[in-house]
Amino acid sequence: MKDKFMIYKLSEAVKLTCKIDNELFEKFNVKRGLRNADHTGVLVGLTNIGDVVGYDRLDDGSLKPIPGKLLYRGIDIDDLVHCAQKEKRTGFEEVIYLLLSGALPDKEELDLFSHMLCESMALEKQTKIAIIDLEGQDIMNILARTVLEMYNYDPEPDDTCRDNLMRQSVDLIAKFPAIIAYAYNILRHSAKGQSLHIRHPNEDVSIAENFLYMIKGTKGYTELDVRVLDLAMILHAEHGGGNNSTFTVRVTSSTGTDTYSSIAAGIGSLKGPLHGGANLQVGKMINHLKEVITNWTDEQQIDDYFKKMLSKEVYDQKGLIYGIGHAVYTVSDPRAVLLKEMAKELAKEKGREAEFAFMNLLEERAIYAITHRKNAKTKKQVCANVDFYSGFVYDMIGLPKEVYTPLFAMSRIVGWCAHRIEELNFDDRRIIRPAYKNVSEAVEFTPLTQR
Incomplete structure (x- = not known):
């Protein structure tokens, strides 16, 4: 007591x-x-890796909303995705090579690199034992602790030379799918009493297919499932240096700390519900709306309910419609546009077209509701973000909710490593140290006997 x-x-x-x-x-x-007064991010650094574009700044300083663009090393994400789709191949490995090296690989380089990733995916015995010993209820926590544990098995854990940083980066990127799959299978066995399946990664298949195999087994997925998961991983691989988890990795890297400590910090940041856990919030909201909206094609019924949601009268009473709006994108989120394209195709394969149509209508009416709400503090143009469709896509693929946020980490580890390497290879490196102003008044010390 x-x-x-x-x-x-x-x-x-x-x-x-x-x-x-x-x-x-x-x-x-x-x-x-x-954030600046106009809600744009404060400029704190420069990068050659990724660019997130949602508006043009005019000569008078005002912002003009434009269709969103996401660039990896200057290349439009649309081109990367549509080219891979046209050639009927997965593209995540190509994106990894691009983000780490700064250039696209030729076919021979891509084949060798993809094979190296496959060979590096299998976990060492001590890492498997560590995951079993770190048994817990949250895979993101297990992932972070496993990454920290890997420091002990690295012969050069503190070496920050370029070659060693690249070696560590490739190894971590390759092993994240296996770590997450192992952690989930152990979780479902220990917490849910289900049978324990430990599947070793296959050689010479894509990262996306290997992950689905390790989670679901040989007959647990289709070719389209692989393509859609590969797309989701491409879209989540990088998002500029300003997103919270990547900035966390850059801040910690600027101190010169080891790769494992820095990446674990990024995982901790991504775990937050305002960052990597957003698609789970969308999923909960959509399930709620499926129950309370009796006619999934009735615009008026949806409009009335969204109005109550924004007024904090119903649902979680926070006045938010999850999955709508973004810090940078205004007219459109290119990731959401691309994922929506594949979601439509996947819904047709899975016989869930009515749900997709409902999602599409919810997106339209949510944007309308937010744009036309009374007493809004800002009239910023909004769009659906990638989280609006990602949870729906993962559910159609048949992935368990426990791996949604870890899957985000499995993709974003690529951007984290690219930004860490860049941070540690600036000609004029400086530790990142912003300022806080103390606004408390001075207080005289009172001896213990007089308190």
Whole structure:
């Protein structure tokens, strides 16, 4: 009881110690959330890796919304995806090579690189044992702890020369699918009492297919499932240096810390529900809407319910429609556009076309509801983001919800490694250290006997 009382007392003190007048943020021109007054991100660095484009800045400083673009090393993501689809091949391995090296591989280079990734995917005995020992309820936590454990088995864990950084990056990228698959299979056995299946990765198949095989077995997926998962991984591989998890990796890398510590920090950031867990929030909302909307084709019924959601009257009463809106994209999120294309094809294969049509209508009416709501603080143009369709796609493929956010990490590890390598190879390296202004008043010390 005494311990609980002390925790309560300390917790109550936080009510005062964490209170800061909002006017002080304006007085000292604090960029809250590292955002400018127009909601754009504060420029804190330069990169050659990825570019996220959602608007043009006009001569008068105002922002003009434009269709979104995502560029990997200057190449439009649309071109990367549509070329791979046209040639009827997976493209994630090509994207890995591009983001790490800065150039597209030729066929021989891509074949050799893909084979190297396959060979590196199998886990060492000590890593398998570590995953079993780290048994837990959350795969993201298991992933982070396994990455930290891998430091102990690396012969040069602290070496930050280019060759060693690239070796570590390729090894981690290759092993993430196997770590996540092992962790899930052990979780379903220990927590759900289901049979334990440990499948070793196959040689000379894509990362996407290997992941589905390790999770679901040989007959658990179709060719289209592989193509759609490969697409999702391409779309999540990189998103500029400003997204929270990548910035976390850059901040930690700037200190010179080891690769495993930096990547584990990125995993911790991505785990947050405002970042990597967003597609789970969308999934919960969609399931709720399937129940409360009695006619999935009735626009008025959907409009009325979204109005109540935005007014904090129904659902979780937070006034949000999950999966709609983005910090940068305005007219469209190119990732959502590409994923929606494949979602339509996948829904047809799975016999879930009515659900896809419902999702499509929800997207349209949600944008309308947000754009036309009364008393809105901003009239920023909004669009569906990639999270709106990703959870639906994963569900159609038959992936368990426990791997949704880890799958994001399995893709974004590529961008993390590319940004870490860039951060550690600037000619004029500097530790990233922003400032916080203390606004508390000076207090005289009172001796213990006089308190």
